[in-house]
Amino acid sequence: MTSRLDLRRAARMTDYWAVVYRRTWKGTAISSFVVPLLYILAMGVLLGGFIKGDPSKLEGATSYLAFVAPGMVAAQSMTTVFGEVTYPVMGMIKWHRTYYGMIATPLGVPDVVFAHLAFVVFRVATVAAVFMAVMASFGVFGSVWGVLVAYLVQLLIGLAFAAPLYALTAAMKDESAFALVFRLGMIPMFLFSGAFFPVSNLSPPLEALAKITPLWHGVDLTRMLVLGHVDGSMVLIHVVYLSVLALGGWYGATRLLERRLIT
Amino acid sequence: MTRTPQPVSPAAARVGAVSDAMIHASGLRKSFEAGGTTVEAVKGIDVEVRPGEAFGFLGPNGAGKSSTMRMIAAVSPVSAGTLRILGMDPAVDGPKIRARIGVCPQEDTLDTELNVRDNLYIYGRYFGLPRAEVRQRAEELLEFVQLTEKASAKVEDLSGGMKRRLTIARSLINKPDLLLLDEPTTGLDPQARHVVWDRLFRLKQQGVTLVLTTHYMDEAEQLCDRLVVMDKGLIVAEGSPASLITQYSTREVTELRFALGENEAIAAQVEDLAERVEVLPDRLLLYSADGEETIAKVHERGLRPVMSLVRRSTLEDVFLRLTGRTLVD
Structure with missing residues (x-):
């Protein structure tokens, strides 16, 4: 029953995801597009107005706004993924059984997983594009190239979260553990992984812990590129770390959904 | 087409x-x-x-x-x-x-x-x-x-x-x-x-x-x-469906209802009148080729059911015979 990924087959789901997007984009517009603007205003401009822009303490940023903006882009890429993967994937497995309908056709589980992850990355791409356009209007970018690469990095961050989270969801019996995933996973990472303050402000053990989280790798990579202070070896570490999560999670997601659906 | x-x-x-x-x-x-x-x-x-x-x-x-x-x-x-x-x-x-x-x-x-x-x-x-x-x-x-x-x-x-x-x-x-x-x-x-x-x-x-x-x-x-x-x-x-009915049931089924509690005892008296007799809590089922004839014989023996009817065998009779009447769930 298990089949290999076939990109031509996976592409047949484009119309499905286009319909889903047309149906849902208005509902997600506020959280995806308006909330980022509010964050930049509240945290970057208003709260940041009280913080002295000392580049030596802000990882090279000349203002708090310039420091926090790339951190928030990466954090927003993560939160978008949490919203797009957890409940929707559980719904397609369990509540609406949409996946069962899909795999009754020539489509296989690898095709289904690929198309769904591609859609999640597309969602991250739209959210990050809007967020970065908003940031550009505040004049916080160092170089155009850095920003373009940072934009592509958001897609990697998206997949690095989406794929393992998909695998986790496929392995979960029901949705009851999602509350824990959000409260003990997403929110602490959002707050403490360096998006809002330099992780060096944490005590050494907590700093080490923060640096294990995938969001810190995403935040640091995004910030380096946006501010134009690129450290090649750190870039490599971040990209490898996020890629391993993305590829390992993708593999796990496919295997676990197969185990769930093909009995 | x-x-x-x-x-x-x-x-x-x-x-x-x-x-x-x-x-x-x-x-x-x-x-x-x-x-x-x-x-x-x-x-x-x-x-x-x-x-x-x-x-x-x-x-x-x-x-x-x-x-x-x-x-x-x-x-x-x-x-x-x-x-x-x-x-x-x-x-x-x-x-x-x-x-x-x-x-x-x-x-x-x-x-x-x-x-x-x-x-x-x-x-x-x-x-x-x-x-x-x-x-x-x-x-x-x-x-x-x-x-x-x-x-x-x-x-x-x-x-x-x-x-x-x-x-x-x-x-x-x-x-x-x-x-x-x-x-x-x-x-x-x-x-x-x-x-x-x-x-x-x-x-x-x-x-x-x-x-x-x-x-x-x-x-x-x-x-x-x-x-x-x-x-x-x-x-x-x-x-x-037809061959299963022929093979596992008879052409007709006679359903007889007697007063409550009498069914078991009467079943023994009519056993020879049908190919198969089934005792249910509320009635007897007599499987035979000709139901009217079976009823006539029941009456000849002086038995007076409260209710009687003759119907064609259906697939349901076959099904219940083969898979039993016990509830599965």
Whole structure:
């Protein structure tokens, strides 16, 4: 029953995801597009107005706004993924059984997983594009190239979260553990992984812990590129770390959904 | 449009069996791991479904019907034995098989947030059909299942019968050679059931091979040319509805009701009047070729039932005889 990924087959789901997007984009517009603007205003401009822009303490940023903006882009890429993967994937497995309908056709589980992850990355791409356009209007970018690469990095961050989270969801019996995933996973990472303050402000053990989280790798990579202070070896570490999560999670997601659906 | 199935002599059918059969299963088994123990859902069955045939799997809940159907639909691996669908091995050619079959599952898997037309359109795209072709096909199928007026309605607003018809329409989007229906009318009201039967009958006339599971005997009698009765993972009988009745029941059944508590004692007195006598809590069933004659003999012995009636044997009598009257669930 298990089949290999076939990109031509996976592409047949484009119309499905286009319909889903047309149906849902208005509902997600506020959280995806308006909330980022509010964050930049509240945290970057208003709260940041009280913080002295000392580049030596802000990882090279000349203002708090310039420091926090790339951190928030990466954090927003993560939160978008949490919203797009957890409940929707559980719904397609369990509540609406949409996946069962899909795999009754020539489509296989690898095709289904690929198309769904591609859609999640597309969602991250739209959210990050809007967020970065908003940031550009505040004049916080160092170089155009850095920003373009940072934009592509958001897609990697998206997949690095989406794929393992998909695998986790496929392995979960029901949705009851999602509350824990959000409260003990997403929110602490959002707050403490360096998006809002330099992780060096944490005590050494907590700093080490923060640096294990995938969001810190995403935040640091995004910030380096946006501010134009690129450290090649750190870039490599971040990209490898996020890629391993993305590829390992993708593999796990496919295997676990197969185990769930093909009995 | 209408394809008449060619009459095939039994000998020819046997010779061509392996290559022509829509479904060929031998020694087919399915077991699951559930809660640390192995559950044997299907314990070795032999099935052969020929082109143009309407074939039924009958059985009580837990008999292994749905497990068998899932294996035939190429979404559930075979545990042991041989299975060929349209001449192909589902373990190797799953996608190719699924491209040529239609599946109407027991539980609806429609996208409840999409409208009726989009459900068909999107599903057709999964088969790689060109957009224009799927659009046209969707309109034809909406017509076929009488949902044209509901084309723009959301699925969640449809009645149970409409959802079923939509699921059937969806399973036909790829013009399947073989249509699998798992309990197609369970939960429908009588009107809706008759509409579904009518549509399935038309498909059969067009030459589509139908394979269905049901625990409604009238459904099996209406639709199936041939069927197997499954019980506890095994096939316990096989044949046409009429031949099964001949083989496992009598032509007629006489139902007699006596005063409460007398049934057991009276059963002993009438035992020799029928091929088989069954004692139920509220009545006696006497299986014989001529029910009126049986009643006359009962009266000759001075027995006066409170109520008596004679009816034709049905598939339900066969079913209950083969699978017992004990509740499964």
